[in-house]
């Protein structure tokens with residue numbers, strides 16, 4: 001009943017400490033697996049080895065909040081995401097920063113600064129802007145709470161439209177009504193068959209003219225060329241994106257130098273090693289105790 005952790009060596013060192021303190025066996029490289037049949041749990045981002053190598057594998061745990069890179073999985077395996085609060089707070093911070101940067105015209109000021117141009121624009125108030133968050137899960141709800149604190153009005157779109165304090169919620173079939181009042185559209189959706197390519201021209205056309213786009217979900221949810229067209233027509237006035245398709249974004253990609261776009265290299269969050277290890281231990285214990293549902297377990301029929 002051993003756990004195999006695949007990932008960078010600095011992560012492995014922290015994990016070894018946490019697992020050793022609990023006398024939990026851990027191997028931190030696929031090359032060190034002498035008996036593949038002993039591996040019951042695999043923790044990884046993108047595994048560097050075929051899952052078929054381990055005939056008794058039962059649970060795969062993603063070191064990130066997203067799991068799209070691990071799907072599809074063989075039918076007999078269970079899949080969990082990390083529940084590290086640290087990742088969620090970091091993404092929340094990035095989203096708040098991006099909303100403020102766009103609302104306070106930072107793409108324009110960065111462009112002016114490169115040209116040494118001192119030119120002050122009218123200063124807008126957060127109270128006049130409605131932020132629409134697509135994906136009101138663990139991260140979306142955190143972001144909504146902080147943005148409300150800053151005075152923005154916030155609405156949310158999720159599969160169920162489950163209420164959230166002070167946020168006007170829209171369910172899956174109310175997308176047009178949600179979009180038409182989103183001055184800033186934030187995407188925090190997981191990547192699934194139904195969200196792939198969702199940020200495209202048809203959706204952009206339903207936003208108020210001059211809307212802003214903040215994207216921290218997954219790169220292939222965004223049709224970059226449709227975004228470029230929307231920026232050219234003014235339908236979108238500016239965008240800040242942390243995820244792209246492909247990643248890394250090629251050096252000569254137009255988005256790097258577009259004066260209305262700010263790109264960060266999938267830097268909203270990175271996994272904090274200790275909480276990640278502690279979460280994996282909780283998954284392992286729950287599995288051993290025969291829990292019907294594991295911490296952070298993914299509903300494989302939904303894909304998140």
Ligand SMILES: NC(=O)C1=CN([C@@H]2O[C@H](COP(=O)(O)OP(=O)(O)OC[C@H]3O[C@@H](n4cnc5c(N)ncnc54)[C@H](O)[C@@H]3O)[C@@H](O)[C@H]2O)C=CC1
Nearest residue numbers: 065066135136137138139158159189190194216217268269
């Ligand atoms: N840029 C970065 O560094 C990071 C990005 N992420 C991304 O953020 C995503 C969201 O993370 P969490 O909030 O923890 O996920 P979560 O599972 O807690 O929430 C997902 C939300 O999306 C909604 N949703 C899913 N499919 C939908 C659909 N088809 N229609 C309408 N609503 C739908 C759900 O109802 C739920 O509100 C991750 O899957 C990952 O892709 C997460 C961490 C870091």
Ligand SMILES: O=C(O)C(=O)COP(=O)(O)O
Nearest residue numbers: 045064065066269270271
């Ligand atoms: O948690 C996620 O889904 C992320 O996108 C962040 O991934 P990372 O922790 O940087 O491997």
